[in-house]
Amino acid sequence: MRTAIITVGKEVLTGKTINTNLATISRKLNEIGIDVNRSIVIDDIEEEYYNILDFCDSDLIIFTGGLGPTIDDITRETVIDYFQVETYLDKDILKDMKNYFDRINMKMEDTNDKQAYFPKDSIILNNNLGTAPGVIFKADNKTIVLFPGPPHEMIPMLEELILYLKNELKIKLYSKGFRMVGIGESSIEKALTGFYNKHPLVNVAPYAGVGELKYVFTSSNKKALMETMNHFYDLFNEYIYGNLEDTLEGVIVKKLAEKNMIISMAESCTGGLIASKIVNVSGSSKVFKESFVTYSNEAKIKHLGVKEETLKTLGAVSEEVAYEMAKGTSKKTSADIVISVTGIAGPTGDTPGKPIGLTYFGLSHMGVTKTYRNIFNGNREMVRIRATSFALNLVRKELFK
Amino acid sequence: MRTAIITVGKEVLTGKTINTNLATISRKLNEIGIDVNRSIVIDDIEEEYYNILDFCDSDLIIFTGGLGPTIDDITRETVIDYFQVETYLDKDILKDMKNYFDRINMKMEDTNDKQAYFPKDSIILNNNLGTAPGVIFKADNKTIVLFPGPPHEMIPMLEELILYLKNELKIKLYSKGFRMVGIGESSIEKALTGFYNKHPLVNVAPYAGVGELKYVFTSSNKKALMETMNHFYDLFNEYIYGNLEDTLEGVIVKKLAEKNMIISMAESCTGGLIASKIVNVSGSSKVFKESFVTYSNEAKIKHLGVKEETLKTLGAVSEEVAYEMAKGTSKKTSADIVISVTGIAGPTGDTPGKPIGLTYFGLSHMGVTKTYRNIFNGNREMVRIRATSFALNLVRKELFK
Structure with missing residues (x-):
C-alpha cells in the first residue's frame, strides 16, 4: 500500500x-x-x-x-x-x-x-x-x-x-513493548544477532531517547509476538522496567507506595533533577518528603555530615563521598531508601584520572550502603540526564530485587 | 526564489x-x-x-x-x-x-x-x-x-x-532578537496592534516555548532594525531578559557572579527543578552551594523552621508558608538571595479557593522577604515548568533592579 x-x-x-x-x-x-x-x-x-x-x-x-x-x-x-x-x-x-x-x-x-x-x-x-x-x-x-x-x-x-x-485490510495486529534503561541501542542490537532471523513474523522496532530506550513488537501472530517478547525479556530483563505506558519514576513511586517506603536523595551534579522526576509523578507525596541539593563541599559537610578529610583527600567526586552523602541523608531523614550522586558534568572540571562524565552513586537501603561508578557521554545537560536515569535505575533494581 | x-x-x-x-x-x-x-x-x-x-x-x-x-x-x-x-x-x-x-x-x-x-x-x-x-x-x-x-x-x-x-543574492540582512519571560505571545500580539504597520521594513517573528518566548527581528535596513527593536524594548522591557543566545538561568548565574552573591532555594511543587536549572549553567558552583526540596509538611518544619501552626491553619500552599520557607532557607544557608516555591501542580490536590496551578513564591534578599502569587495553566509537568520560569524571573528582576 x-x-x-x-x-x-x-x-x-x-x-x-x-x-x-x-x-x-x-x-x-x-x-x-x-x-x-x-x-x-x-x-x-x-x-x-x-x-x-x-x-x-x-x-x-x-x-x-x-x-x-x-x-x-x-x-x-x-x-x-x-x-x-x-x-x-x-x-x-x-x-x-x-x-x-x-x-x-x-x-x-x-x-x-x-x-x-x-x-x-x-x-x-x-x-x-x-x-x-x-x-x-x-x-x-x-x-x-x-x-x-x-x-x-x-x-x-x-x-x-x-x-x-x-x-x-483484514489486518489483525498486536502491538506491545518494553521500556528499558541502563543499556544502549547498539549494545542490544549487537546481542540480537540471530534474534531477528528466529522471529520472522514479528516486527521489532527500537526507539532511543537520552538515557532511556523502548522496543516495540508488532505482529499479526499473537503466539509469535509472545514468544518473541519472552525471548527478548530473557535476554534483557535486567534492563526492562515496564511496558510502553510506564515511566521509570512512575514504576518506582508505585513500588515504594506498595512497600510503604519513603525515598530521599542527596544530589550534587544532578542538582535536583532526580527529586524533580519523582515529584513529577502524581501522588508522589506518599513516598517522598524531602531531599538535599548539596553542590558545594561545605553543603555536603553541613547538611549530610560528609567528612572534611574525605573531601580533601579524595575529592568531591569520589566513591567515598557518594557513600557518605547517602549515609548522611539516611541519618538526616526518615527515608527507607536513599540515593546520592556526585559527578563531573563538564564541560570543565576534569582532573587527571577523573574525566568529564565520571559519576559516583551511593545507595542506602536497610542499613546497607553500596556505591556505583559510571562515566556518561554527552554535553553537560546529557551527562546530568543520563546520571539521573542511572540513579533511578539503581533504585528500581534495589526495589525489585 | x-x-x-x-x-x-x-x-x-x-x-x-x-x-x-x-x-x-x-x-x-x-x-x-x-x-x-x-x-x-x-x-x-x-x-x-x-x-x-x-x-x-x-x-x-x-x-x-x-x-x-x-x-x-x-x-x-x-x-x-x-x-x-x-x-x-x-x-x-x-x-x-x-x-x-x-x-x-x-x-x-x-x-x-x-x-x-x-x-x-x-x-x-x-x-x-x-x-x-x-x-x-x-x-x-x-x-x-x-x-x-x-x-x-x-x-x-x-x-x-x-x-x-x-x-x-546581494542580500545584506541583519537579525537579532530578545528572549522573554513572564508574558504570553497572545498578550504581546494584542499590545502590538499598530506596531507592525509602523515598522514595515522589519520581519518580526515570535517563537513560543513553555514558560518562555523569543522574538526575532530581521531586516536589510540596520537603522530600521534598531528602531523597531528599541520600540519593542520600550513596550516590553520588563519581560526581556536577554539576547537570543542567552538563557534565563545563564543571565542569573552571570549576574550573581558579578555581584559576588550566593543563591539558594526551597522547593516544594517544583521539586528540585529550579536548582537543576541553575546547576545546568557551567560555572554555577561559584554562586550556588545548596538547596532544599521540602515536599512534606514535616520537611518544611524540620529543615526550614516553618511553623506547624502556619501549616495547620493556612495550609502548605499559602503566602505565609512561602514566606517562612524563604526566611528559613536564608537562616539555614549563607545565601544572599533565596527563592521558595509552594503550589498545587495537579492533577489532584485542589481545594475550595485553591485551584490547581495556584503557586506562592517567597523571595528573600538583603533581609527583606517578599511574596508573590500566580496561577499556572497546563498539566502537572507544565505547571511545574511554568512555576520554575516564574521563580527564576522573580530572581532576575530582583537582581537587575
Whole structure:
C-alpha cells in the first residue's frame, strides 16, 4: 500500500512548528505493516494541492492541517474539488459545531458551515478537542484521509484510522513493548544477532531517547509476538522496567507506595533533577518528603555530615563521598531508601584520572550502603540526564530485587 | 526564489527520527527573506530522486541525508547523475577523510572514495564532525545543495550556505532578537496592534516555548532594525531578559557572579527543578552551594523552621508558608538571595479557593522577604515548568533592579 502524508501549513514550512505529525502517523502505520513512501509539506495554496495530488500515485493519501474554520483553511473543499466527489451537509455535525461554539461562548460564523460538508459514504472522525472533524473517504481507488493539524486533535482520529485500516485490510495486529534503561541501542542490537532471523513474523522496532530506550513488537501472530517478547525479556530483563505506558519514576513511586517506603536523595551534579522526576509523578507525596541539593563541599559537610578529610583527600567526586552523602541523608531523614550522586558534568572540571562524565552513586537501603561508578557521554545537560536515569535505575533494581 | 527541501531517509519516513532539519533550515532561510515552498521526505531509492527532481521546479533545492559512506547512501551520485554535471576527485578531501578514519582507528573502505568526487565549480562544505562533506553547485539554472542528515553535522554547513546565498543574492540582512519571560505571545500580539504597520521594513517573528518566548527581528535596513527593536524594548522591557543566545538561568548565574552573591532555594511543587536549572549553567558552583526540596509538611518544619501552626491553619500552599520557607532557607544557608516555591501542580490536590496551578513564591534578599502569587495553566509537568520560569524571573528582576 503506497502511502503519502501531506502536511499543509506555513508554520511547518517556515520552521515555526516542527512536523511531529509525520513521525506520529508513520510509526502507527508502521506498526500495522504500512510503510510511508513519501511525506510532503506544502503551502496552503490551491494550486499546490493540485500539483501534489497530480504527482502522488499513492493508494493511501493522508492530509494533516488546513481543516479549520478560517478562510485560509481550504484542505477539505480543495481535495473534494480535485476528486470531484459528491457531498452532503451533515446536520448532526453542524449541530455539534454550534454547541461547541456556544460552550466556548463564541458566535459561529457562516464560514464555519463549510466544515459540515462531507463526501458521500465518508467516515467522519469526531473532534472533541476542536471544531474540525476529520474524514476518511474513497476516490479514484485511493483512500483519502483528512486530519486536522494540531497533534492533540489529530491523535485520537489516527487511532480510528488504524482501526479502519486494520479492518479494511483484514489486518489483525498486536502491538506491545518494553521500556528499558541502563543499556544502549547498539549494545542490544549487537546481542540480537540471530534474534531477528528466529522471529520472522514479528516486527521489532527500537526507539532511543537520552538515557532511556523502548522496543516495540508488532505482529499479526499473537503466539509469535509472545514468544518473541519472552525471548527478548530473557535476554534483557535486567534492563526492562515496564511496558510502553510506564515511566521509570512512575514504576518506582508505585513500588515504594506498595512497600510503604519513603525515598530521599542527596544530589550534587544532578542538582535536583532526580527529586524533580519523582515529584513529577502524581501522588508522589506518599513516598517522598524531602531531599538535599548539596553542590558545594561545605553543603555536603553541613547538611549530610560528609567528612572534611574525605573531601580533601579524595575529592568531591569520589566513591567515598557518594557513600557518605547517602549515609548522611539516611541519618538526616526518615527515608527507607536513599540515593546520592556526585559527578563531573563538564564541560570543565576534569582532573587527571577523573574525566568529564565520571559519576559516583551511593545507595542506602536497610542499613546497607553500596556505591556505583559510571562515566556518561554527552554535553553537560546529557551527562546530568543520563546520571539521573542511572540513579533511578539503581533504585528500581534495589526495589525489585 | 522558489525553494524545496528534500529529506532523504527511512528513519524519517518511518517516524524513528523527527525531521528537525526542515525547521532549522526553513527558519534560517526565512531570516534572509527566502520562503520554503515545499518540503519532501523520500525513501533512498534511485527512482524516487528522479521522480522528485522531475517534479521540483524550484530555484533552490536542498537535500539532507544520504551522503554517508555506506552503499545505501546514494544522494551525491544520484543527484549528480540526474543533472549530468562533470565531476572531479578532490584529493585534499580524500586525504582529510583518510586522516579522519586514522584518528578514529578505523580502516577506510574503498567505497568511501566516492565521497571525494564533486561537481566541477562546486563549493565544498567541510565536515569536521563526520565523514561526508556537503556541497553547493549550479545546474540547469538551479542552485543545488547537498547536506548530511545528522543535525550537528548539517548546522555548520547551513551557516555557510546562508553566507553564500546572502552574497549571491546581494542580500545584506541583519537579525537579532530578545528572549522573554513572564508574558504570553497572545498578550504581546494584542499590545502590538499598530506596531507592525509602523515598522514595515522589519520581519518580526515570535517563537513560543513553555514558560518562555523569543522574538526575532530581521531586516536589510540596520537603522530600521534598531528602531523597531528599541520600540519593542520600550513596550516590553520588563519581560526581556536577554539576547537570543542567552538563557534565563545563564543571565542569573552571570549576574550573581558579578555581584559576588550566593543563591539558594526551597522547593516544594517544583521539586528540585529550579536548582537543576541553575546547576545546568557551567560555572554555577561559584554562586550556588545548596538547596532544599521540602515536599512534606514535616520537611518544611524540620529543615526550614516553618511553623506547624502556619501549616495547620493556612495550609502548605499559602503566602505565609512561602514566606517562612524563604526566611528559613536564608537562616539555614549563607545565601544572599533565596527563592521558595509552594503550589498545587495537579492533577489532584485542589481545594475550595485553591485551584490547581495556584503557586506562592517567597523571595528573600538583603533581609527583606517578599511574596508573590500566580496561577499556572497546563498539566502537572507544565505547571511545574511554568512555576520554575516564574521563580527564576522573580530572581532576575530582583537582581537587575
